[in-house]
Amino acid sequence: MKVKDIAQKLNLTIISGESNLEREAENCFIGDLLSHVMSHAQSGDVWITVQGNINVIAVASLTDCAMVIICEGMKLDDAALKKAHLEEIPVFASEKSAYNLACELKELL
């Protein structure tokens, strides 16, 4: 399913990456340990995390995730936000938990 459709169905707030919303997302990965995410997340994943620092954007870029969802009401910090815009990575925010987002995603992917 396309990133923009997932965002709409899950009622996500868009933070960055408006130019990459047509991309297809295929799978989901949940994790906050960045080294672990780096070695396990796959290209095209929806990555759900509570981390909001600049390294999240680097890891999303290196793993080629389709989109990042910062869950549980957590925020991207300013440096991360700047980098997210620069790299045009689709990042979204949600108040929902990773579990709830994943349950909803299961019906979509």
Added chain:
Amino acid sequence: MAENVMRLHYTVSDTDFAVAGEASSSVKKVLKQLGVPGEIIRKVSIAMYECEINMVIHADGGEIDVEITPEKIRMIHKDRGPGIKDIETAMQEGYSTADENVRELGFGAGMGLPNMKRYTDEMNITTVIGEGTTVDMTVYVKNK
């Protein structure tokens, strides 16, 4: 031979986390432009990023030299940090000497060196206590 080598140099300058990842991002873009297969790019960028992060966490930065040929990508990371006391222990997944600040950022889980080893075809660490560490990694583009 020489004309087939592309050399890139990066300085990882300080303890600012915001800088880490610049070198690996840049190499990723270059490899993409060169048409290197995605899986190879992934291996190179993950290994390089882990090493960059290590240079920032443990050594206040350092220098990175990258050599790209049609056959392989070699990344040499040199720092003037404290050195690694026991490489064998440091290579164990889960072992870390990183402090709490680093852990809060999502690193320091003791996966850096194991990830570098996992994603490269060759990895050599030279370390001298009090002088620094050199991590020399190679990823082959074609099977050896």
